[in-house]
Amino acid sequence: MLSERxxxxxxxxxxxxxxxxxPVGSRSISKRGDVAYSPATIRNEMADLEELGLLEQPxxxxxxxPSNKGYRYxxxxxxxxxxxxxxxxxxxxSFFAEKMNMWxxxxxxxxxxxxxxxxxxxxxxxxxxxxxxxKHFQLVPINETSAVAIIVTSTGHVxxxxxxxxxxxxxxxxxxxxxxxxxxxxxxxxxxxxxxLHSEVGKELxxxxxRCEHILQVLETALAENQEPKIFLSGATNIMTQPEFKxxxxxxxxxDTLEETSKLMQLFQALPEGIQVRIGTENSVEAINQCSLITxxxxxxxxxxxxxxxxxxxxxxxxxxxSLLDFMxxxxxxxxxxxxx
Amino acid sequence: MLSERxxxxxxxxxxxxxxxxxPVGSRSISKRGDVAYSPATIRNEMADLEELGLLEQPxxxxxxxPSNKGYRYxxxxxxxxxxxxxxxxxxxxSFFAEKMNMWxxxxxxxxxxxxxxxxxxxxxxxxxxxxxxxKHFQLVPINETSAVAIIVTSTGHVxxxxxxxxxxxxxxxxxxxxxxxxxxxxxxxxxxxxxxLHSEVGKELxxxxxRCEHILQVLETALAENQEPKIFLSGATNIMTQPEFKxxxxxxxxxDTLEETSKLMQLFQALPEGIQVRIGTENSVEAINQCSLITxxxxxxxxxxxxxxxxxxxxxxxxxxxSLLDFMxxxxxxxxxxxxx
DNA sequence: CGTTAGCACTCAGCTAGATCGAGTGCTAAT
DNA sequence: ATTAGCACTCGATCTAGCTGAGTGCTAACG
Numbered sequence: 001m002l003s004e005r006x007x008x009x010x011x012x013x014x015x016x017x018x019x020x021x022x023p024v025g026s027r028s029i030s031k032r033g034d035v036a037y038s039p040a041t042i043r044n045e046m047a048d049l050e051e052l053g054l055l056e057q058p059x060x061x062x063x064x065x066p067s068n069k070g071y072r073y074x075x076x077x078x079x080x081x082x083x084x085x086x087x088x089x090x091x092x093x094s095f096f097a098e099k100m101n102m103w104x105x106x107x108x109x110x111x112x113x114x115x116x117x118x119x120x121x122x123x124x125x126x127x128x129x130x131x132x133x134x135k136h137f138q139l140v141p142i143n144e145t146s147a148v149a150i151i152v153t154s155t156g157h158v159x160x161x162x163x164x165x166x167x168x169x170x171x172x173x174x175x176x177x178x179x180x181x182x183x184x185x186x187x188x189x190x191x192x193x194x195x196x197l198h199s200e201v202g203k204e205l206x207x208x209x210x211r212c213e214h215i216l217q218v219l220e221t222a223l224a225e226n227q228e229p230k231i232f233l234s235g236a237t238n239i240m241t242q243p244e245f246k247x248x249x250x251x252x253x254x255x256d257t258l259e260e261t262s263k264l265m266q267l268f269q270a271l272p273e274g275i276q277v278r279i280g281t282e283n284s285v286e287a288i289n290q291c292s293l294i295t296x297x298x299x300x301x302x303x304x305x306x307x308x309x310x311x312x313x314x315x316x317x318x319x320x321x322x323s324l325l326d327f328m329x330x331x332x333x334x335x336x337x338x339x340x341x
Numbered sequence: 342m343l344s345e346r347x348x349x350x351x352x353x354x355x356x357x358x359x360x361x362x363x364p365v366g367s368r369s370i371s372k373r374g375d376v377a378y379s380p381a382t383i384r385n386e387m388a389d390l391e392e393l394g395l396l397e398q399p400x401x402x403x404x405x406x407p408s409n410k411g412y413r414y415x416x417x418x419x420x421x422x423x424x425x426x427x428x429x430x431x432x433x434x435s436f437f438a439e440k441m442n443m444w445x446x447x448x449x450x451x452x453x454x455x456x457x458x459x460x461x462x463x464x465x466x467x468x469x470x471x472x473x474x475x476k477h478f479q480l481v482p483i484n485e486t487s488a489v490a491i492i493v494t495s496t497g498h499v500x501x502x503x504x505x506x507x508x509x510x511x512x513x514x515x516x517x518x519x520x521x522x523x524x525x526x527x528x529x530x531x532x533x534x535x536x537x538l539h540s541e542v543g544k545e546l547x548x549x550x551x552r553c554e555h556i557l558q559v560l561e562t563a564l565a566e567n568q569e570p571k572i573f574l575s576g577a578t579n580i581m582t583q584p585e586f587k588x589x590x591x592x593x594x595x596x597d598t599l600e601e602t603s604k605l606m607q608l609f610q611a612l613p614e615g616i617q618v619r620i621g622t623e624n625s626v627e628a629i630n631q632c633s634l635i636t637x638x639x640x641x642x643x644x645x646x647x648x649x650x651x652x653x654x655x656x657x658x659x660x661x662x663x664s665l666l667d668f669m670x671x672x673x674x675x676x677x678x679x680x681x682x
Numbered sequence: 683c684g685t686t687a688g689c690a691c692t693c694a695g696c697t698a699g700a701t702c703g704a705g706t707g708c709t710a711a712t
Numbered sequence: 713a714t715t716a717g718c719a720c721t722c723g724a725t726c727t728a729g730c731t732g733a734g735t736g737c738t739a740a741c742g
Contacts, residue, residue: 101502140477140493160499161442240593252581402692
C-alpha cells in the first residue's frame with residue numbers, strides 16, 4: 001500500500017511525463033508546488049517507488065519515468081477524470097445532430113472525430129450483425145449466369161454478393177425462390193438462418209424447383225455469416241507526432257499491424273463491456289507493446305453493438321481519452337437507438 | 342540531342358541509383374563494364390549532363406543523382422521494359438483464377454497484390470458507375486419512419502442508403518412506388534435517372550400517392566450520384582522502407598495525404614488512357630513531390646472503367662512497375678469483361 | 683582531337699575527446 | 713523524519729581531426 005505522499009509523487013510524475021515525454025526529476029516535482037517537499041525527500045520516495053516497480057530509470061542520472069505497472073496503478077487508483085471540454089462536447093453533439101444516410105457514414109465519421117480530438121489513432125468497430133434478424137432478401141439477376149444477392153437486416157444493414165445462377169433455373173424460378181425465402185426467413189435471427197434454410201426451406205423448395213441442392217448451396221454462401229464487423233480507422237499517422245515514435249521502423253511495425261485486419265480483430269476480441277484500458281504489454285499483439293489501447297463498447301437495449309477505441313503511446317493522456325470515449329460511446333449508443341427506433 | 346555515349350552513361354546512372362539510392366560516381370560506372378571509358382571521360386560527360394539539367398550533385402565531391410528531368414528523359418527514351426517475372430505473372434494469374442463474390446474483393450485484392458509485388462504503395466480506383474444502367478431498385482422498410490433504398494446496377498454494383506419515409510405513406514404505397522420505379526427506371530443509364538425521375542415518374546406518381554414532391558425529393562437523394570469511385574489502398578507503409586524516407590515528418594506528410602480522399606482524387610483526376618508516369622513535381626499534390634506515380638487505366642469495350650496506380654519514390658523501378666501495371670491492367674480488364682459478361 | 687592519367691581540392695561522415703548539466707545516492711546536520 | 717550538501721554518473725552536445733569517395737582541371741598520350 002502506498003502512502004499518501006507516494007501517491008502524490010507518482011501522480012505528479014505520470015502527469016508530468018505525459019505532458020513532456022521527458023524523464024521527470026525530483027527537483028521539478030518539488031518546484032511544482034503541489035508536493036511540498038524538498039527534492040531529497042522526493043528522491044527517497046522515488047527510489048522506493050522504483051523498488052516497487054512503479055517507476056523506472058532510463059539510465060543512472062536521468063529522471064524517472066512510469067513503468068507499465070506504474071501506469072496501471074495510476075489508471076486504477078490515481079487518475080482524475082477531468083470530463084471533456086466544452087469545445088469537444090460541442091463538436092460531438094453537433095456531429096450527431098447531422099443527418100446521415102448510412103450507418104457506415106456515422107461510424108466512419110465518429111472515428112475521424114475521435115482521432116481529431118485526441119491526436120491519437122482511433123479504431124471503431126461497426127455494429128455487429130449479431131442478434132439482428134433478416135428483414136428482406138432479394139436476388140437480382142445481372143445476366144444469364146449471375147445474380148446479386150442482397151440481404152437487409154432489421155438494423156438497416158445491407159450486405160450483398162454476386163452469386164452464380166445454377167443452370168436450368170429460369171427467371172420465374174428465381175422469383176419463386178425469393179418469395180419463398182422472404183416468407184420463411186423474414187425476421188429470423190441470423191444465427192438461425194442456416195438451420196431454417198436446411199430444415200424448412202429445403203423441402204419446400206424441392207416441390208417446384210429441380211436441382212435444389214445446388215441452389216441451397218448457393219444460398220448458403222450468400223447468407224453465410226459475413227458477421228465480421230467492419231473496421232474504421234482514422235488518424236493512423238498521428239502516432240508519428242509522438243516523440244518516442246520518431247523511428248521509422250517502430251512506426252512501420254505499428255502501421256503494418258493496423259493495416260492487417262486479423263491483428264486488429266485479435267486486439268479487440270473478447271473485450272468486456274464498458275471502458276477497458278490495455279497498457280503496453282497487456283495488449284495481445286506484440287507490435288503495439290509500446291502503445292496503450294483504451295476501448296469502450298456502445299450498446300443498444302443492453303446488447304453490445306460494437307466498440308470504439310483509441311490507440312496511443314503508453315504515455316497517453318488516459319484521463320482525457322477515457323472521458324472522451326465514455327462520452328462518445330454513450331452518444332453513439334443514443335444515436336443508434338434513434339436509428340434503430 | 343544526347344550522344345550515344347551520354348545516353349549510356351545516363352542510363353547507367355539512373356539504373357545504379359535506383360538500385361543503391363546512393364549518388365553514383367564516375368569510377369563505379371567505369372567499372373561496370375558496359376561503359377568502357379575511363380572515369381575521367383565519364384566525368385566530363387557527367388558535367389555536360391548536369392549542365393543539361395539531367396543530373397544533379399547533392400554536394401561537391403559527391404556522385405551524381407538523376408534530376409526529375411533526368412528521370413523523365415530516362416522514362417521517355419532510355420527505359421528497357423524487362424517484362425515481368427515468371428513468379429509475378431503466376432501470382433496475378435492465379436489470383437484472377439480465384440472465384441470472388443464481390444467486385445470490391447477483386448479490386449481490393451488486386452491492390453494488395455500490386456503492393457506486395459512492388460514493395461511500393463498501390464492505389465486502385467474501383468470501376469466507376471459511369472455509363473452503367475440501373476438494374477433494380479428496392480425499398481425495404483425498416484421501421485415506421487425509415488427504409489433502406491437499394492440500387493443495383495447493370496454491373497452488379499450495389500449501393501444503399503437509409504431514407505426517411507415521409508409521413509402518411511403506407512406499406513402499399515411503398516410497393517406501388519417500387520413497382521413504378523422499376524418499370525420506369527430499369528435499364529436507364531444513371532446519367533439520365535434524375536431527369537426521367539422528374540419527367541416521367543413525377544406525373545405518374547401523383548396519380549395514386551399524395552405528397553409526391555416530398556417522395557420525389559427523397560428518391561432523388563437516394564439515387565443521387567454516388568459516382569465517386571471507391572479507393573483501395575495497400576502497402577501505404579512501404580514508403581518507409583525507402584532510405585530517402587527515413588524521416589518521420591516526410592512520411593507523415595505523405596501518409597496523411599493518402600488518408601485524404603479528396604487529395605487522392607485530385608491526383609487521379611483527368612488521367613489519360615493507358616500508362617502514365619508522373620515524376621516528382623509533375624504531380625498535382627505537393628506532399629508527394631518527392632514521389633512518382635505510375636498509373637494505368639483498365640477498360641471494358643473501349644470504355645475506361647478505373648485506374649490502378651503505384652506510388653513510390655522518384656527513385657523507383659520504373660521499368661518493373663510499368664511492365665507490371667501494364668500486365669495487371671489488361672488482366673483486370675479481362676476479368677471485368679468476364680464479370681460483366 | 684578525343685581520351686586518359688595524375689593531382690590538388692572538397693566535403694559528408696565518422697571518431698575521439700572535452701565539456702556541460704540534469705539528476706542521482708549517500709551522509710551528516712537540523 | 714526531513715533536508716542541505718556533495719561527489720558522482722552519464723547522456724547530450726560540441727569541436728577537431730581524420731578518412732575516403734568523388735570531383736575539376738591540366739597536361740600528356742595515341
